[in-house]
Amino acid sequence: MKISLKLFLLALASLQLSGCATFVAPTYSPSYEAIDQTRKVDADRITVGTVQPTDPAADVNSISLRAASLKSASGTFAKYLEAALVSDLKEMGFYDAAGTTRIDATLLKNDIDISGLSVGSGLMEANIKVTRANAVRLDKNYQVTTKFESAFAGAVAIPKGQSEYPNLVRAFLRQVYSDPAFVEAIKK
Secondary structure, eight states: OHHHHHHHHHHHHHHHHHTTOEEEOOOOOOOHHHHHHHHTSOBOOEEEEEEEOOOTTSGGGOEEETTEEEEOTTSSHHHHHHHHHHHHHHHHTOBOTTOSEEEEEEEEEEEEEOOSSSEEEEEEEEEEEEEETTEEEEEEEEEEEEEEEOOSSHHHHHHHHHHHHHHHHHHHHHHHHHOHHHHHHHBO
């Protein structure tokens, strides 16, 4: 009985500490291993077209971290993914705003789950479309899940979930870049 009461009080305290705060996802930083591998491809000049959904009210553009919420500094997680793609393509030396090859994306699932006692998870799914001269070279859904250490206490779990978002995006983009179908689609 004493243990149950302590757990209840701990849960109540963590909810009070987290309140209904809004947290901002940390800035994306690339996976240089994935960039270095993809850089070897004899790729065409690539631009990033539209990344959907642009509506901030869309479900994928808001993540709930228990009693708090996670938002993107750019307004939507679709814009976050777009900025990550542009950043990576620039690092690879492939980016050109007027490129003839274009990548469009639609974010389908986007979540950080910290409801577990000691493990959190991330989930991202998006459709990636690569076109060149109006010809579709790739139209494929990619999905990735990640796991990370978390905690029952919201005061620990919420900031941990917040800091894991860039890792989820890196894992997603690493999966896209390592797909032979994607590599073939961006080749000259």
